[in-house]
Amino acid sequence: MPSKLSRVALFGGTFDPPHRGHVAIARAAADRFALDTVLFAPAGRQPLKPEGCSTDYAERLEMTRLVCAEDARFAVSELDAPRKDGQPNYTVRTLEMLAEEMPGAAIFSIAGADSFRSLGHWREPQRLLELADWIVISRPGFLLAEPDGLALTPEQRARVHLLDAVHEDVSATGLRTRLAHGESCDELLTPSVAAFIAEHGLYRS
Numbered sequence: 470m471p472s473k474l475s476r477v478a479l480f481g482g483t484f485d486p487p488h489r490g491h492v493a494i495a496r497a498a499a500d501r502f503a504l505d506t507v508l509f510a511p512a513g514r515q516p517l518k519p520e521g522c523s524t525d526y527a528e529r530l531e532m533t534r535l536v537c538a539e540d541a542r543f544a545v546s547e548l549d550a551p552r553k554d555g556q557p558n559y560t561v562r563t564l565e566m567l568a569e570e571m572p573g574a575a576i577f578s579i580a581g582a583d584s585f586r587s588l589g590h591w592r593e594p595q596r597l598l599e600l601a602d603w604i605v606i607s608r609p610g611f612l613l614a615e616p617d618g619l620a621l622t623p624e625q626r627a628r629v630h631l632l633d634a635v636h637e638d639v640s641a642t643g644l645r646t647r648l649a650h651g652e653s654c655d656e657l658l659t660p661s662v663a664a665f666i667a668e669h670g671l672y673r674s
């Protein structure tokens with residue numbers, strides 16, 4: 470990772486598969502906050518999704534790599550690769566690793582409105598609010614607001630940026646269902662990702 474980059478955002482996700490909504494929110498965040506880099510980091514093991522994923526980490530990483538070719542500011546990151554000790558990938562640790570790798574950088578974390586609302590259930594929410602500026606992006610059907618059950622201090626609130634900029638009604642869950650039924654979802658996917666899914670027969674029932 471080049472050290473000259475000074476404004477970097479972690480964009481963690483399951484990315485099973487990455488879709489048009491992900492590209493839209495990464496672009497909106499990069500535009501609005503003049504980000505040099507958005508690091509798309511597929512999660513090896515999402516702490517709140519014990520059911521796991523439909524595809525393996527290597528496939529999600531490759532699809533995410535393909536999406537990152539869409540914009541020069543996007544890069545794929547293996548910071549959230551599956552851990553050798555089998556533990557989930559806690560974002561608090563990911564942000565600490567990022568800060569260690571990029572001393573002096575302004576660090577942001579991107580989350581959709583649904584994800585951010587659940588922050589109180591993540592590991593060490595107070596520390597998460599210290600480690601980064603949070604860019605929280607609108608998602609159809611979800612309230613764009615602060616986390617449920619967490620009372621933010623004025624200092625914390627100043628570092629949470631609610632961005633009502635994206636109105637993409639698409640989810641990976643919906644996509645997986647449609648793909649399992651043999652429906653084409655090309656309009657919701659980057660063409661290279663659609664080709665990868667077809668070539669590897671992913672998400673078929």
Ligand SMILES: Nc1ncnc2c1ncn2[C@@H]1O[C@H](COP(=O)(O)OP(=O)(O)OP(=O)(O)O)[C@@H](O)[C@H]1O
Pocket residue numbers: 481482483484485490491494579580581582583584585606607608609635637638639640641642643
């Ligand atoms: N359409 C969307 N609009 C806004 N934010 C989104 C959208 N889709 C995903 N996100 C956000 O992107 C991040 C990664 O999402 P994730 O990879 O889990 O996709 P998803 O569509 O929510 O998947 P799933 O349906 O499997 O839960 C999360 O912060 C999520 O809130």
Ligand SMILES: O=C(O)c1ccc[n+]([C@@H]2O[C@H](COP(=O)([O-])O)[C@@H](O)[C@H]2O)c1
Pocket residue numbers: 480481482483484510512514515516517518549558559560561584590591592
């Ligand atoms: O650290 C946690 O406790 C934690 C709990 C839930 C979700 N996360 C992270 O939040 C990001 C978005 O998750 P998801 O499932 O909405 O794609 C992803 O990087 C997850 O690893 C992290």
